[in-house]
Amino acid sequence: MTVYAIIGGTGLTQLDGLTITAALHLDTPYGAPSAPVLRGEYAGREVLFLARHGHPHRIPPHQVNYRANLWALRESGAKAIIAVNAVGGIQAAMGTGHxxxxxxxxxxxxxxxxxxxxxxxxxxxxxxxxHPYDAELREKLAGALVAEGCAFSAQGVYGCTQGPRLETVAEIARMERDGCDIVGMTGMPEAVLARELALPYACLALVVNPAAGKSNVLITMAAIERALDEGMGRVKAVLARVLAG
Structure with a gap:
């Protein structure tokens, strides 16, 4: 049976409902991961969980030790990875909550x-x-999103920026010309490191704000936090369906 690892991003520093059997404090050739790898049972299945930004949320995107995180998950027994990412919406279809x-x-x-x-x-x-994302894992996530009645796009182009600042209007306009649908700060190098370790990897991205220039209002952390609060329940339901499948 595939052991899934879930990498939780902004808004998902802990996984409610996870029965923890071990907290693995691992050292790696690349230093310490962002947080202990939690091994436990979720939705009746063994699962690993790692908080990308630490718990509490304290590590900015450009300072995450991605190599240590991926190495630690592989050493802990992960066979596939679902990454949860909070992103900004560039294309019109990518509204908040999508x-x-x-x-x-x-x-x-x-x-x-x-x-x-x-x-x-x-x-x-x-x-x-x-093809940076695993097709089979994406299909499982799509099926879970359908079952939960969530509005979603089955494909898209993720533009990964350096952070920790948000982007300028001109930068988002450039990214749109490049073909990006969503923008985030943690998609790389996480995805390619998973590929180097031969770990199937897929991203479950939740849009928490319109990207710069895509709304008439300023982007505020308060608004992003509200979107996270509203969306994380659905994220957890989707993950539970994938794990139980």
């Missing part, structure tokens, strides 16, 4: 440790990243 299962990603980040293949290597390794 879900997106991205099928592609564009990386606008810089300076992040983005690969395991560096240093004194025996040989150079290139991984195929043509």
């Amino acid at each position: 879900f997106c299962l991205p099928h592609q990603i564009i990386d606008y980040t810089s300076g992040r440790a983005h690969t395991f293949y560096e240093g004194e290597l025996e040989h150079v390794t290139h991984v195929d990243f043509s």
